[in-house]
Every structure is written in structure tokens, then in C-alpha cells.
Amino acid sequence: MCEVLIIGAGPTGLVLAIWLTKQKVKVRIIDKSAGPGDSSRAMAVQARTLELYEQVDLSEKAVNAGHRNPSINLWAKGVRRASLSFGDAGRDVTPYPFILVYPQDEHERLLIDQLTTLGIDVERETELIKMDDDGQKITAWLRLPDGREEMCETQFLAGCDGAGSTVRHQLGIGFPGGTYNKIFYVADVELTGLEPADEVHVALDSDDFVAVLAYGKSGKRRLIGTVRADKIMDNKPLTFEDVSHHALHNLKATVKSVNWFSTYRVHHRVAEQFSKGHVFLLGDAAHVHSPAGGQGMNTGLLDAINLAWKLAAVIRTHAPESLLESYELERLSFARKLVSTTDRMFSLMTKEGSVATQFKMHVLPLFASLIYSFGSTRSALFRIISQTMLEYHHSPLSKGDAGKIRGGDRLPWLAPEGYDNYAPLREMTWQIHILGTATKELVDWCEAHAIPLHNMAWKQEYADKGFAENAVYLIRPDTWIAMVDQQGRLSAITDYFTALGFERVALSSKLDK
The missing domain is CATH 3.40.30.120 (Glutaredoxin)
Known part of the structure; x- marks a missing residue:
């Protein structure tokens, strides 16, 4: 019998497996996919994540493989209206005063390699069919790659299986929230003409919105933007040519080639519970966010690290099971606050209409530059984005x-x-x-x-x-x-x-x- 069965081998499940294994907990991790993803929406690795990656010797590897973006530039109608430097804001806060742009598919492969060195392999094309928690152990029925079913017993089960989580559905836990009306796109492109080349650029134009993130070799960029309503046709798949390039043109950027393109809708939801009995929800199975601030994946990774030491304490050092109750108490409130904050930010950045346009083009950049000119405010904003401000004051584990x-x-x-x-x-x-x-x-x-x-x-x-x-x-x-x-x-x-x-x-x- 394994001690923790992990459903889902995305970044959250992999980090949970690594942290548990390092603490001598016997894990089994399964995923219904045939292999790790070959595309990604999550791009940002925040400073707090990199600080915690020091515990498993991953920080340096991630930083070397990713790209440090030291500043965010806000543009409107072809004019750079504000430049917000992370280095100035975070130098005294963290060893990692930048946003690391590191595509999720590459990030996953790094985590898989790390888990493999610990002697644990992801069991692919294996999925959860059903489970039963009798209060002492969990019995899970799995479908194996050859179609056979296997019964697996475990002390605890972690649902890291994404927004459509089978684990959450079987627990009967609600997932309230909503879906943004806009369609978003993400594209991996070769791009020239945008300076400074190694920084984040956000265009706040009236008719479309795009964020440009540098990563990898020179000229390689990830675009995240909105698709204008007049470009959407029923039953017609969208291509990069269907996307308005007005904002990119105003950035004086030229796309030389498109390596990958996808569209999607964004949800903002938080599960009503993060745990039930000996079963836990983490990452997108527990909360999904807008891409504002690059918070979603990092929040899932911190879910995993929060839960891992508590499971290890209960399993390895005979801590009381009541310790596990603090997982939901600490992470659920943060997820609700984060979804609310990113929802407001993203709604503001993508809102259309003449008043919204004037605000984004003139008031927002001026306000951002003004408040960023004050050292204390600059540091506070960096702490929020980097998740170094995250605290658990309300937790029963926090005293004095x-x-x-x-x-x-x-x-x-x-x-x-x-x-x-x-x-x-x-x-x-x-x-x-x-x-x-x-x-x-x-x-x-x-x-x-x-x-x-x-x-x-x-x-x-x-x-x-x-x-x-x-x-x-x-x-x-x-x-x-x-x-x-x-x-x-x-x-x-x-x-x-x-x-x-x-x-x-x-x-x-x-x-x-």
C-alpha cells in the first residue's frame, strides 16, 4: 500500500511527489495522458516558488533554463507609458528579484527529471475510475494502459488533476465561479523590433490587448492576448492571422514566424472545499484564475509544498491528523482572495469602451508610474506579484x-x-x-x-x-x-x-x- 496516491502529473502533482519523496513518504503518481504536455499557458515562475525550490536543488536549474524578465513596460498607442523594474523593487526582498519566464512544458520536464532521480516514475495512461474513503484508508480503482482495472489502497489521495478534476467531481465538491466572455490566445513566435528585448511588454490598446514575454533564445517570445469579437466566427477555428495585430503594430514588433498557436476561454473558480476526509484538492483542481500577474501555477505549487510537510508529519512523525485541517484553512482563503484580485485586474486590463480605453491609455500608466516611484509602494507591489507577501496570520499554526x-x-x-x-x-x-x-x-x-x-x-x-x-x-x-x-x-x-x-x-x- 502506498502512503499517498497522486492523481495528475502536471507541475502541482510533480512538486507534491518530489517534496513527499524527499521526506521519505511512499508515493505513487498517475496521469491519464501519454506524456507531458508539449504546449503551455503558464509561463511565470515567481520569486517565492524559486525560494522554495532551493529545498530540492531546483532553483538554479530553473533560473538557468528560463529567462529573467527584470521589468514590465506598459504601452498605449505605440508609446511606452510606464516601465516598472523588479530589480529595484525586490533587491532587498528576495534572492530572485525578477519574474522568471519558463514555459510550463519545459518546467514539467525539469520536475519529471528531478522526480526520476528520486526513483519515482509517473505512471502514464493510467486514470482514476472511482475511490472509496472508509476513514482508515482509501481504496482507488485505476484503469491501466492496457484497459485492465487495478485496485490500489492508500492512506491519502491528492487530486492534482486539473480544472475538470475527476477527484473533485467524485467528492461532490462545488466549483463556483464564472467564465470570462472573451476568447484568449497564446502564441509562441519569433519576433523582432521590440525593445528592450528581454523585458515584459503589455499593450493596453483600445481594440486588443497583448502581453509579450521574452524567453529562451534571442527573438523567441510568448504572446498572450485577447481575440476581438469581430474576429470570432461560429464553427470556424481561429488562426494567428485572425487575431488583430493592431497592438503588435503599435509596439513596432514584427512577427517573423509562428511556432505554435492556441485559443481558450479563461475561468475564475474556487472549490468550496480543499479537502474531504483523507482526500485533498490542489492546483487547478481547487482553483483556476485569469492569467493576470502569473499567479495560477505558482499558487498550485505552493499548495503542494504546504500539504507535503503536513502529510509527512502525520505519516512519518506521528503528528495528529488534525494538522491536516490547516491545509484548507491556509490555502482556501488565499485562493479566494487571489481569484478576486486577479479577476478585478484582468477585467480592468481587457475592458472595452471609450471610458475604459481612456483609463487604460492615460490614467493607468500614469498611476502605475506614480505609485511605483515610492520605494515602499514599489516593494509592496513586487511582494504581491512575487507571492513573497503571502502570510498565514489567521492559521491555527501561527502564534505570537x-x-x-x-x-x-x-x-x-x-x-x-x-x-x-x-x-x-x-x-x-x-x-x-x-x-x-x-x-x-x-x-x-x-x-x-x-x-x-x-x-x-x-x-x-x-x-x-x-x-x-x-x-x-x-x-x-x-x-x-x-x-x-x-x-x-x-x-x-x-x-x-x-x-x-x-x-x-x-x-x-x-x-x-
């Missing part, structure tokens, strides 16, 4: 505060001050960080329980990042801050785990071999 930092916050990055406090986060385990002096009692306890303690000498500049001298910061295996105690007391840590229902403080899988 000291300085400007609360339980549930992402740990602020300190490398610009001379010490890389993110280096220890590469280990998927509970750990304690103290900037100042740790008590001997705490040092002895950490050693006895195999909990890494990272004790750095205090510098006054750490206060600028929100830290408090001598405070204890308990870090979760997914690198978010679980608990903060101003006084640095050992009792605050032991009380925290007692309140969560841990019967023994076996927080590291190293103790459970």
Missing part, C-alpha cells in the same frame, strides 16, 4: 509576535545584511532561528530533539527587517514562521507543540527511521 514579525509571516531575507538566513531553510524540518543570544536550556533541548538551532549574533540593522533581539522564531518545514516568542523562552516552544496535539516532539523524520 516580536518586533514587526508575526507567526504566519514569511521569514524576512537577511542576505543583504551579510548573513544568508535562507541557507538553513533548504532542510525540510522544523528549526529555530535566534538573532541574539539563545539560552543554554534552549540549546540543550534542541540538541536532544534534533531540532536545528541557528543562532546569529545581533546586528542593529536586523531591526530594520522587523526582527527583535533574542526572540525565538520557530520555522515550519515549508519555511513560514510558525511561532514567535519575544522572550526566547523554551516553554513557548513546548507549549506550542502541546497545543497542536503532538504526543511527542519527534519533529524530524531523522528520529523515525
